[in-house]
Amino acid sequence: EPEVTQTPSHQVTQMGQEVILRCVPISNHLYFYWYRQILGQKVEFLVSFYNNEISEKSEIFDDQFSVERPDGSNFTLKIRSTKLEDSAMYFCASSAWGTDTEAFFGQGTRLTVV
Amino acid sequence: KQEVTQIPAALSVPEGENLVLNCSFTDSAIYNLQWFRQDPGKGLTSLLLIQSSQREQTSGRLNASLDKSSGRSTLYIAASQPGDSATYLCAVITDKLIFGTGTRLQVFP
Numbered sequence: 001e002p003e004v005t006q007t008p009s010h011q012v013t014q015m016g017q018e019v020i021l022r023c024v025p026i027s028n029h030l031y032f033y034w035y036r037q038i039l040g041q042k043v044e045f046l047v048s049f050y051n052n053e054i055s056e057k058s059e060i061f062d063d064q065f066s067v068e069r070p071d072g073s074n075f076t077l078k079i080r081s082t083k084l085e086d087s088a089m090y091f092c093a094s095s096a097w098g099t100d101t102e103a104f105f106g107q108g109t110r111l112t113v114v
Numbered sequence: 115k116q117e118v119t120q121i122p123a124a125l126s127v128p129e130g131e132n133l134v135l136n137c138s139f140t141d142s143a144i145y146n147l148q149w150f151r152q153d154p155g156k157g158l159t160s161l162l163l164i165q166s167s168q169r170e171q172t173s174g175r176l177n178a179s180l181d182k183s184s185g186r187s188t189l190y191i192a193a194s195q196p197g198d199s200a201t202y203l204c205a206v207i208t209d210k211l212i213f214g215t216g217t218r219l220q221v222f223p
Contacts, residue, residue, distance in 0.1 A: 091158060105150070
């Protein structure tokens with residue numbers, strides 16, 4: 001069964017460092033998303049991406065964040081200068097035709113900023 | 115601003131019980147609603163997607179209903195098993211998914 005895969009599963013980084021979280025969405029899907037979940041809190045929307053551009057972003061997704069689809073299969077989230085409060089589980093998701101179709105999530109990358 | 119709430123926050127039941135998990139949302143202008151399961155420290159597994167034109171959706175022992183006008187969805191789990199123990203999340207869908215607070219379910223043998 002097709003699935004969304006994320007790497008790494010866990011990343012520890014020092015405050016101020018740049019991190020790149022990687023995702024391989026389901027191959028025939030067109031819409032891609034990043035969400036995050038701070039420990040003990042709700043899953044929050046960060047950004048949606050379609051047709052090689054951001055379609056929507058939340059207020060959390062400030063200039064420190066960027067997304068890219070560098071090739072036909074990968075979808076990345078970059079955090080330029082990490083802060084302690086960026087520590088969270090980051091989930092990538094994809095859907096075939098946007099919000100009218102089921103969204104499938106990856107297993108997540110646990111980011112710990114020290 | 116859309117707020118999504120799930121009741122109860124936690125539930126502990128013996129194996130075999132039929133369960134109802136509740137999800138309420140403040141703005142009925144949604145496209146669809148999706149239910150997920152989350153195991154501790156893991157990702158989100160999609161259980162059911164209910165499109166706005168549907169009133170319910172079934173998959174195996176799971177049945178989800180949607181009443182947009184009253185801002186409610188319920189997830190019914192029949193004959194619960196210990197393997198059903200997890201956190202269950204609902205998400206209302208507009209141009210993105212807005213998640214609820216979750217119900218942490220424990221089913222004991």
